[in-house]
Amino acid sequence: MFGCKSLTNLVIKPEIGLEVRSPRPQINLTRELPKPNAYAIAMDDEYKEIAFNEERAPLNKGVWREKVFNVSSERALDVEVGTGAGHHFAYHAKKYPERCLVGLEIKYKPLIQTIRRAQNGGGVYNAVCRYHAFNLDQLFGDNEVNNVYIHCPDPWVTPRKPRNRVVNRHILGDIYKMQRPGSFLEFKTDSREYFLWALEEIKLTPYQVEFQTLHLYGEETIYKKNNFQTGFEKIFVNQGIEINYIKLIK
Numbered sequence: 061m062f063g064c065k066s067l068t069n070l071v072i073k074p075e076i077g078l079e080v081r082s083p084r085p086q087i088n089l090t091r092e093l094p095k096p097n098a099y100a101i102a103m104d105d106e107y108k109e110i111a112f113n114e115e116r117a118p119l120n121k122g123v124w125r126e127k128v129f130n131v132s133s134e135r136a137l138d139v140e141v142g143t144g145a146g147h148h149f150a151y152h153a154k155k156y157p158e159r160c161l162v163g164l165e166i167k168y169k170p171l172i173q174t175i176r177r178a179q180n181g182g183g184v185y186n187a188v189c190r191y192h193a194f195n196l197d198q199l200f201g202d203n204e205v206n207n208v209y210i211h212c213p214d215p216w217v218t219p220r221k222p223r224n225r226v227v228n229r230h231i232l233g234d235i236y237k238m239q240r241p242g243s244f245l246e247f248k249t250d251s252r253e254y255f256l257w258a259l260e261e262i263k264l265t266p267y268q269v270e271f272q273t274l275h276l277y278g279e280e281t282i283y284k285k286n287n288f289q290t291g292f293e294k295i296f297v298n299q300g301i302e303i304n305y306i307k308l309i310k
């Protein structure tokens with residue numbers, strides 16, 4: 061179901077060449093930083109039990125509940141991709157204190173802001189990883205994850221590099237495999253161009269669409285009512301930009 065606008069005047073072509081998966085992106089190793097900043101140091105020191113660098117994070121694959129959170133295999137474990145400063149992460153941690161939550165961030169400062177914010181809010185079962193979202197499958201095994209949140213990811217419209225967009229058929233395929241049946245994936249973005257492109261990618265996956273809209277705030281729905289406005293989303297909404305939203309179900 062679509063919320064407000066018709067798509068008839070907007071044609072988005074799937075990107076030629078995306079059938080073939082790009083090589084895995086590599087990120088630099090924290091231990092090789094010539095001058096680690098305070099956030100990189102905090103990740104491997106003060107927060108090392110709950111903030112995992114690119115080398116320690118994959119060691120948790122398949123054992124997040126048992127090894128990191130010390131909870132049973134039935135406990136819910138959600139993932140947020142690109143947490144930014146962690147406003148939604150901390151909100152989720154507080155609202156669902158019994159659910160485990162793992163955040164992915166590539167930059168040190170937002171990574172530490174995220175885990176700090178959650179802890180300050182009383183969150184217990186929370187962890188963050190410095191990791192590239194395209195390599196998510198190196199962090200979680202099949203059937204290990206419940207719900208997944210992707211909020212306002214970098215849209216790659218300037219420069220226009222759709223290949224770098226995280227909501228693409230390959231990453232969605234990976235996430236689908238790691239999710240437990242009945243779980244959801246929530247994606248929202250200020251970028252209409254990205255969203256329309258992503259809809260074509262989503263069609264190539266086994267996900268079911270529960271709800272989608274080009275204007276989350278344009279009508280009174282439970283999705284609007286239950287929505288938490290993220291840091292970036294707030295900025296865009298204040299500029300009058302419509303928020304594109306989709307909820308997918310495995």
Ligand SMILES: C[S@@+](CC[C@H](N)C(=O)[O-])C[C@H]1O[C@@H](n2cnc3c(N)ncnc32)[C@H](O)[C@@H]1O
Pocket residue numbers: 141142143144145164165166167170191192193194210211212213214290291292293
């Ligand atoms: C536009 S911000 C959105 C932050 C937050 N979700 C929000 O809505 O306020 C995108 C975030 O994703 C992070 N990011 C970008 N590319 C990433 C990648 N490949 N893997 C993990 N995080 C990434 C950025 O560092 C940034 O914090």
